[in-house]
Amino acid sequence: MVTWKRPLTLTALTVSLLVLAASVLPTLLPRLRLLSQHLLPSAAIPVAVTRQHSTSTMASTSYDHELHVALLAVQRATLLTKSVFHNHAKGTLNKSDASPVTIGDFGAQALIISALQHNFPNDEIVAEEEAKDLRGDSGKEVRETVWNLVRHTQLGDGKAEEVLGGSVKSADAMLDIIDKGDSQGGGKGRIWAIDPIDGTKGFLRGGQYAVCLALMVDGDVKVGVLGCPNLPVSDSEPLKEGIGKDASDEEGKFGVLFSAVEGQGARSRGLSKSGLQQAHEIHMKPLENVADATFCESVEAGHSSQGDAAAIASKLGITKSSVRMDSQAKYGSIARGAGDLYLRLPVRKDYVEKIWDHAAGDLIVREAGGMVTDVEGNRLNFKLGRTLKENKGVIAAPKNVHSKVIEAVKEVLGAKQ
Ligand SMILES: Nc1ncnc2c1ncn2[C@@H]1O[C@H](COP(=O)(O)O)[C@@H](OP(=O)(O)O)[C@H]1O
Ligand SMILES: [Mg+2]
Ligand SMILES: [Mg+2]
Numbered sequence: 498m499v500t501w502k503r504p505l506t507l508t509a510l511t512v513s514l515l516v517l518a519a520s521v522l523p524t525l526l527p528r529l530r531l532l533s534q535h536l537l538p539s540a541a542i543p544v545a546v547t548r549q550h551s552t553s554t555m556a557s558t559s560y561d562h563e564l565h566v567a568l569l570a571v572q573r574a575t576l577l578t579k580s581v582f583h584n585h586a587k588g589t590l591n592k593s594d595a596s597p598v599t600i601g602d603f604g605a606q607a608l609i610i611s612a613l614q615h616n617f618p619n620d621e622i623v624a625e626e627e628a629k630d631l632r633g634d635s636g637k638e639v640r641e642t643v644w645n646l647v648r649h650t651q652l653g654d655g656k657a658e659e660v661l662g663g664s665v666k667s668a669d670a671m672l673d674i675i676d677k678g679d680s681q682g683g684g685k686g687r688i689w690a691i692d693p694i695d696g697t698k699g700f701l702r703g704g705q706y707a708v709c710l711a712l713m714v715d716g717d718v719k720v721g722v723l724g725c726p727n728l729p730v731s732d733s734e735p736l737k738e739g740i741g742k743d744a745s746d747e748e749g750k751f752g753v754l755f756s757a758v759e760g761q762g763a764r765s766r767g768l769s770k771s772g773l774q775q776a777h778e779i780h781m782k783p784l785e786n787v788a789d790a791t792f793c794e795s796v797e798a799g800h801s802s803q804g805d806a807a808a809i810a811s812k813l814g815i816t817k818s819s820v821r822m823d824s825q826a827k828y829g830s831i832a833r834g835a836g837d838l839y840l841r842l843p844v845r846k847d848y849v850e851k852i853w854d855h856a857a858g859d860l861i862v863r864e865a866g867g868m869v870t871d872v873e874g875n876r877l878n879f880k881l882g883r884t885l886k887e888n889k890g891v892i893a894a895p896k897n898v899h900s901k902v903i904e905a906v907k908e909v910l911g912a913k914q
């Protein structure tokens with residue numbers, strides 16, 4: 498019996514100690530927290546976040562590593578698209594929805610996913626393209642061309658290439674990498690959205706296009722990067738459609754790389770063929786009177802109703818003619834103050850916008866001080882899968898005039914019903 502008595506006494510003692518601790522701790526905890534706030538600078542208070550990927554074990558919500566990888570991955574992909582533009586027949590195929598896809602789209606998607614898989618192997622990826630047309634005998638010629646582009650595209654900075662995990666191992670590996678972008682998306686976990694070439698029609702015409710990458714966490718965009726090789730480097734150059742000056746190519750610089758991290762503002766820097774250039778903050782241009790606005794819209798009348806945009810502009814008293822440019826370069830352009838509004842007005846009732854066409858631009862404009870909604874004034878909802886099925890159109894504007902623009906949009910679109 499003695500052998501039972503000791504443990505029983507010990508257990509009783511432990512239980513009374515626990516009861517005592519439970520009664521004292523609630524009164525002690527707030528005091529301890531107060532004390533720690535006085536003793537520790539706020540930056541030293543750790544913020545816990547569960548990271549799923551294996552390369553970084555540091556708990557942080559800064560997304561520094563994600564941003565760094567995304568910037569380098571997009572910059573490298575723009576080298577491939579530039580090379581396609583200057584040195585190749587574009588190798589255009591028609592997709593099932595009759596929209597074009599080029600060897601540049603496939604190659605850029607392969608390079609970006611390869612970098613994401615190297616750094617964040619557990620993250621999901623929603624990307625626009627798939628490798629189906631590159632497989633088998635019928636896909637051999639395009640596959641070989643894309644493979645040659647992918648394996649020969651490198652940043653001229655060894656450290657940057659190391660961050661991205663170097664080159665893709667084989668043509669077959671490249672096809673599987675392209676198809677890793679088949680996630681169905683949704684509102685849970687870490688999901689990257691990739692548009693390897695947004696504005697493919699602009700790319701083919703020598704107009705604007707953008708290489709787009711965004712990280713969503715539980716459906717909120719946390720990191721957004723847009724590489725726009727044909728935009729002028731300077732934020733103050735007037736907004737115009739068409740190709741930017743290519744002369745700077747000789748110095749290894751061309752176009753612009755926009756980026757934003759939620760809560761940390763938006764930035765831009767020149768694109769380069771090597772490491773990252775120095776970045777600076779960008780902001781929407783202050784606009785007191787909406788009648789003074791410059792607005793941008795799609796070049797393609799099939800993507801956005803230019804008639805409705807003209808009617809809305811006239812209701813707002815806007816007299817400047819619209820600037821038409823392809824791709825998410827429109828988001829970047831208003832975020833840097835080169836224009837004021839972006840109007841995307843539905844042409845067909847049955848068209849659903851894709852998340853990769855908007856995720857990066859949405860964050861970049863909001864972080865630059867703007868507001869981005871659909872034509873009803875609702876925020877874009879990235880939680881619903883590969884498409885924005887709850888939203889129609891896009892209206893991006895400085896915060897102070899956004900509701901005025903939505904009023905005009907509703908009047909014009911409402912009158913058509
Ligand atoms: N009927 C339609 N309405 C709106 N957007 C459309 C559309 N058909 C295609 N698009 C999208 O418009 C994007 C280009 O936008 P913009 O007109 O602003 O340049 C295309 O991206 P891709 O070029 O990546 O395929 C495509 O996803
Ligand atoms: Mg497309
Ligand atoms: Mg697109």
Ligand SMILES: [Mg+2]
Nearest residue numbers: 625692694695
């Ligand atoms: Mg695309």
